[in-house]
Every structure is written in C-alpha cells, then in structure tokens.
Amino acid sequence: MNNININEVIETNNMIEKENLDVRTITLGISLLNCINDDINVLNENIYKRITTVAKDLVKTGQDIEKEYGIPIVNKRISVTPISIVGATACKTIEDFVSIAKTMDRAAKELGVNFIGGYSALVSKGMTAAEELLIRSIPYALKETEYVCSSVNVGSTKTGINMDAVRLMGSIIKEAAIVSKDCECTGCAKLVVFCNAPDDNPFMAGAFHGVTEADEIINVGVSGPGVMRKALEKEHGTDFGHLCDTVKKTAFKITRVGQLVALEASKRLNVPFGIIDLSLAPTPAVGDSIADIFEEMGLERAGAPGTTAALALLNDQVKKGGIMASSYVGGLSGAFIPVSEDQGMINAVKEGALTIEKLEAMTCVCSVGLDMIAIPGDTKDTTIAGIIADEMAIGMINQKTTAVRIMPVIDGKVGDEYHMGGLLGTAPVQKVNTFSCDDFINRGGRIPAPVHSFKN
Amino acid sequence: MKRTVITVVGKDSVGIIAKVCTYLAGKQINILNISQTIVDGFFNMMMITDMAECNSDFGTVVDEMEKLGEEINCIIKVQREDIFDSMHRL
Numbered sequence: 001m002n003n004i005n006i007n008e009v010i011e012t013n014n015m016i017e018k019e020n021l022d023v024r025t026i027t028l029g030i031s032l033l034n035c036i037n038d039d040i041n042v043l044n045e046n047i048y049k050r051i052t053t054v055a056k057d058l059v060k061t062g063q064d065i066e067k068e069y070g071i072p073i074v075n076k077r078i079s080v081t082p083i084s085i086v087g088a089t090a091c092k093t094i095e096d097f098v099s100i101a102k103t104m105d106r107a108a109k110e111l112g113v114n115f116i117g118g119y120s121a122l123v124s125k126g127m128t129a130a131e132e133l134l135i136r137s138i139p140y141a142l143k144e145t146e147y148v149c150s151s152v153n154v155g156s157t158k159t160g161i162n163m164d165a166v167r168l169m170g171s172i173i174k175e176a177a178i179v180s181k182d183c184e185c186t187g188c189a190k191l192v193v194f195c196n197a198p199d200d201n202p203f204m205a206g207a208f209h210g211v212t213e214a215d216e217i218i219n220v221g222v223s224g225p226g227v228m229r230k231a232l233e234k235e236h237g238t239d240f241g242h243l244c245d246t247v248k249k250t251a252f253k254i255t256r257v258g259q260l261v262a263l264e265a266s267k268r269l270n271v272p273f274g275i276i277d278l279s280l281a282p283t284p285a286v287g288d289s290i291a292d293i294f295e296e297m298g299l300e301r302a303g304a305p306g307t308t309a310a311l312a313l314l315n316d317q318v319k320k321g322g323i324m325a326s327s328y329v330g331g332l333s334g335a336f337i338p339v340s341e342d343q344g345m346i347n348a349v350k351e352g353a354l355t356i357e358k359l360e361a362m363t364c365v366c367s368v369g370l371d372m373i374a375i376p377g378d379t380k381d382t383t384i385a386g387i388i389a390d391e392m393a394i395g396m397i398n399q400k401t402t403a404v405r406i407m408p409v410i411d412g413k414v415g416d417e418y419h420m421g422g423l424l425g426t427a428p429v430q431k432v433n434t435f436s437c438d439d440f441i442n443r444g445g446r447i448p449a450p451v452h453s454f455k456n
Numbered sequence: 457m458k459r460t461v462i463t464v465v466g467k468d469s470v471g472i473i474a475k476v477c478t479y480l481a482g483k484q485i486n487i488l489n490i491s492q493t494i495v496d497g498f499f500n501m502m503m504i505t506d507m508a509e510c511n512s513d514f515g516t517v518v519d520e521m522e523k524l525g526e527e528i529n530c531i532i533k534v535q536r537e538d539i540f541d542s543m544h545r546l
Contacts, residue, residue: 004540006491006502009461012543013533068514070535253543260542 016071020226020288021254023261024281025075025114026062027202028271029209029217030054032081032118040090044103047086051078051107051116054216054271059112061268065261073261074423078108079207079219080118088130094137101141101148108147115190117207119150122197125159125446135168139176142187149190149205153197155392157399160449161195166392167441169193170385177377177408188407189340189372189424193388195395195402200275201331206368206403217274218266219331222258222322223281224250226288228314232296243297244317251278251321259326277331278322279367280314282342284425290314290335291344302345303354311335312365332401334367340420340427341372349428356387356430364394369403374418374427377410379434384408386437389447397450458507459488459537462521466530468499475528476503476521483517484509499530504537 015021035046055078062076080086083100091097101119108116119141121131138150152169155161173188180187192206199210202219209217231250235243258276266273282289290311291302297310315334323329337359339345348354356373363369369391375384388404395402409418409429416429464476473490480487480503489504510517518534525532 002545003489003504004461004537004544006493006500008544009463009502009540010495010500012540013463064515067518068536069539070533071539256542257539260538 013070015224015227019224019230020283020285021224021257022072022074023220023258024223024279025077025202025221026058026073026261026265027077027079027207027219027221028055028058028269029079029200029213029219029274031209031213031215032086033211036086036089038089040096040099043087043090044099047100047103048107051080051104052110055111055113057269061265064268065264069261071257071261075114077202077204077207078111078113078116079202079209080104080116081209081211082118082120082122084121084128084131084134085211087134088128091130091133094133094140097134097137098141098144101137101145104148105145113147115149115204116147117149117151117204118209119148120152120208122153123162123165124153124156124195125162127162127165132168135165135172138172138191139179139187142176142190143179143183149207151192151194151197151206151208153194154388155195155396157196157396157452158449161389161392161396161447163389163441163447164444166389167382167385167444169388170383170441171381173384173406174381174408177410181410186420186424189405189420192403192405195392196400198331198401202277203279203281203332205405213274214272216271218262218269218271219274219277220258220262220265221277221279221281221331222254223279224254225280225282225290225293227254228280229287229289229292229296232293240313244313247314247317248321251318252325255322255325273328275328275330276322276326278318278326278329278333279331280318280335282336282338282345283423284341284343286343289342289344290337291342291348295344301351301353302348303358307358308361308365311337311362315366332367336368336371337362337366338372339430340374340418340425341423342425346426346428349430356432360390360394363391363402364398368401369395371403371405372424372427373406374409374412374429375406375432376414376429377408377412379408379432380438382436382438382441383432383434385441387432389441393447396447458510460485460505460507461535461537461540462503462505463533464501464525464530465498466525466528469529472499472528472530473501475524476532479521479524480505484511485517
C-alpha cells in the first residue's frame with residue numbers, strides 16, 4: 001500500500017477541524033431481557049447492575065479513541081430493550097414504570113453517557129395492557145429524568161397503523177409538553193413516534209435495543225453535513241452526474257471513519273459490532289447544516305421548489321457511497337431534516353420558505369420524518385394525532401422508517417422562538433393547519449397493512 | 457509497527473523540525489518519513505513514525521506534543537495512521 005501523502009492528511013484534518021466532521025455517536029445496545037423479574041424493586045436493581053456493568057468502560061473507551069485518532073466522538077449512548085417488555089410483569093402502575101425510567105437515568109448519570117434510549121413500546125398492531133401503561137407514563141418519565149429517551153412504534157408496512165395508539169400519542173405528546181412546561185417543554189424533544197422503527201438505530205431519541213438483537217452490540221452513527229457542503233462547493237454549475245458522484249465519494253470517506261471507530265470500539269469493549277448508521281445529522285453549529293447543502297446545490301432556501309428532489313438525490317447518494325464503505329449498514333441511514341438542530345432550516349422557516357407541509361413532502365425521501373418541529377401550544381390533541389397518522393402512512397406505504405418528533409410549546413404562538421439549548425437548538429413555532437380531523441382520528445381501530453404486490 | 461502520523465502546522469520559524477525530532481528521539485519514536493508543504497502561507501509538516509518502541513503511552517504523547525506545539529507556536533497533532541488509510545485507501 002502506498003504511504004499516505006501530506007495532502008490526504010491535510011484533507012482529513014481540515015474535515016475534522018474546519019468542517020465539523022465527527023462520529024456522532026457510539027451507542028451500546030444492551031438487552032435487558034435477563035433482568036426481568038416480577039418484583040419491581042428486584043427488576044430495578046437488576047437493570048441498574050446490568051447497565052452499569054456492561055457499559056462501565058464505554059465513555060473512557062470513546063475518549064481514548066477520540067484522542068488516538070484525533071476525531072471527535074460527540075456522544076456515547078446506551079440503548080436498551082423496550083421497557084414495555086422488560087417491565088411487563090412487574091409494573092402495575094404508571095409509578096412503577098416511572099421508577100424504571102429513574103433507574104435508567106441513574107445508570108446513565110453514573111456512567112457519564114449523554115442519553116439512554118429504550119423507554120419504548122412497539123405497538124404497531126395492538127397494545128398490551130403493559131404497553132399502554134408505559135405509554136401513559138411517558139410524560140412523567142420524561143419530566144422526572146434527564147437522560148432518558150422514549151419512542152413508540154405505532155405502525156409498520158407489515159401490520160398497518162394502530163390508530164388507537166396514534167390517537168393516544170397525540171394526547172401523550174401534548175401531556176408531555178404540559179407536564180414539562182417548567183423545564184421548557186423539553187420532554188417532547190426526547191419522545192419520538194415511529195412507523196417501521198429499526199431495531200439497531202444508534203440515534204436518539206429513537207434508539208432502542210430490539211428483541212432481534214444479541215445481548216450486547218455496538219452501533220455507530222456517523223455524520224458530516226459540513227464536509228458534504230464543502231465538497232459540493234467545487235461542483236458549482238456542474239451537472240447532476242458530477243454532483244451525485246461528489247456526494248457519493250464524500251459519504252464514502254465519512255463512513256470509512258465511522259467503520260474504523262466502530263471496529264475499534266467493538267474490539268476494545270469486547271462487544272460485537274452491529275451496524276454503521278450512515279446519516280447526515282446536522283447540529284446548530286454554523287455550517288453543519290443540511291439546509292446549507294441545498295443552498296450549495298442551487299436552491300435559494302430549503303423549502304424552495306426542488307427541495308424534495310435535492311433531498312432525494314442527497315439521501316440516495318449518501319447510501320450508495322456509504323454502503324460500500326462499511327460491512328454492515330443499518331439504523332436510519334440517510335439525511336436527517338430536523339428544524340431546531342439546523343441553523344439553515346431555522347432560517348428557512350423564519351423567512352417563510354419552509355412549512356410543515358413541505359417538510360412532510362420531504363420526509364417521503366429522507367431518512368426519518370418530521371423532526372424537532374415546534375408547534376403552537378393550543379394545537380388540539382387530535383390534530384397532533386392527524387400529523388402523526390399522515391407521517392405513519394408515508395412510512396407504511398413506502399416501506400421506510402418515518403417518525404414524528406414535534407414539540408407543542410405551551411403558551412407559544414406562531415413565530416415565537418423556543419430555545420432548548422445544546423444539540424437540541426432553537427425552534428421557531430410553526431403554523432399548523434387547524435382544520436379539524438377529530439372525526440377521522442376518533443374512529444379508532446387499525447388501518448390495514450397495504451398490499452405488497454399489484455404494484456403496477 | 458505502530459504507525460502514527462504527526463502533523464505540525466504553523467508559521468515557519470527556525471528549529472521547528474529540530475525541536476519535534478528531539479522530543480521524538482527522547483521517546484524512542486522512530487521517524488519513517490517526513491514531508492512538508494506550504495498551504496495558505498502556513499508551514500505544514502507531516503511525519504510518519506513508528507511508536508512500537510515508544511516509552512510513554514499514546515495519550516501522554518498526544519498531550520506533550522500539543523504542549524510542545526504551544527511553545528513553538530504551532531499546532532501539533534498525533535494520530536494513528538489508520539484513520540487516513542481508512543479514508544483514502546481501499
């Protein structure tokens with residue numbers, strides 16, 4: 001193999017120092033199935049011991065790798081088996097479930113991780129009594145914890161959409177905003193509703209350790225919107241072939257770094273490597289923005305006509321470049337389009353270029369869905385459920401993951417700014433269509449699974 | 457072999473290479489290759505080294521080199537070579 005040359009070294013280090021290249025997260029998935037016990041106190045003790053034993057070296061290992069390779073690893077996180085399963089026999093009340101959330105929080109704090117995901121329920125077809133109880137406990141679990149993230153899968157291509165769960169989630173999101181009002185409603189920033197949720201997603205708030213997974217697994221999420229935008233600066237005025245080629249090559253380089261870090265973490269922690277999630281995940285840092293990539297491609301602002309096409313090609317080329325760079329790809333993999341975490345998206349909303357309806361169209365071709373969007377606090381529960389139902393339908397029909405993470409801002413009006421700080425950023429409160437969907441949502445029941453044949 | 461890339465970036469001045477090499481010799485770090493270039497008016501030097509016989513742990517070398525960099529008005533980074541191989545070589 002030829003020696004690395006100085007220009008290649010400078011290119012890599014410029015990506016890290018000037019273009020915000022980082023490994024967004026090393027997420028250690030831990031199965032809690034062997035913690036299950038009828039007694040809630042024993043269960044909590046088992047969970048605490050299991051998490052703090054398996055993950056005891058996670059943060060230190062992440063920091064060592066950062067230092068040796070000179071690449072920031074922004075988050076070290078944990079995902080666990082959906083708590084609705086783990087707590088099914090022990091939890092008889094909402095307080096029982098909340099006690100598990102507090103145990104997870106205590107373990108996360110002890111270990112120094114950024115988030116712990118898996119306060120989750122998978123109810124795409126129906127809800128058990130325990131699952132419904134967990135869902136009803138979510139607002140309180142999020143209020144009383146700092147690090148716990150929650151997700152609920154309410155639909156899939158194979159099962160259809162559980163509209164009872166959708167209706168319930170409309171109310172739960174609102175309730176989470178109300179009970180966490182004193183802490184700036186951040187409860188909702190840690191709660192996501194999914195269709196086709198993957199078992200191996202390393203990104204929060206939606207990470208959980210699926211029941212299809214082994215006892216422990218390392219999943220790594222890569223990022224790099226800033227690197228992508230910089231690479232596209234050289235493609236001014238070129239045709240789509242050249243544009244796509246550059247996206248692909250850049251995604252390849254970014255993902256190779258993620259693969260290296262994942263294998264190294266797996267070796268040092270003695271935990272098998274699961275997947276790389278090839279995602280372009282923006283942050284509020286200047287230049288680390290998906291919207292800026294659209295502008296680089298030739299759109300005046302994110303949301304202008306052409307945005308869905310731009311996102312479609314970006315998402316697809318990231319996958320094409322990334323898949324060759326890693327042995328195992330999974331999770332969400334694609335471009336994220338959160339509003340509050342992306343300065344370019346925030347600006348586009350403020351200038352009137354980007355509406356919720358356009359964001360919904362974009363979710364048909366992006367990797368997740370309506371993400372980190374602030375809405376007025378007086379939005380009806382059924383309207384939130386309607387927004388969720390639309391997004392779930394897109395996922396179900398298109399056989400892809402979709403998600404909703406929206407934040408009703410209690411007392412907030414359209415145009416207000418909602419500050420959450422840190423990676424969560426700032427969201428302008430966006431206008432929601434207020435025409436009623438009450439009678440549709442209140443029907444209850446399930447939307448059947450779509451046909452998987454007769455695709456003409 | 458424990459191949460490591462050391463980069464030194466800063467304003468050119470007398471003795472940069474000498475000071476870095478003196479430090480490396482003291483740590484039993486062998487230099488395999490040196491190249492340098494000027495980018496945007498800044499002195500860029502890259503060394504490929506072998507740290508197999510190094511008498512300190514990796515983290516200490518990273519910290520001490522960073523400190524040496526501050527003394528000579530340069531930014532010095534020490535990184536395992538794998539990150540560059542991964543990104544630029546199939």
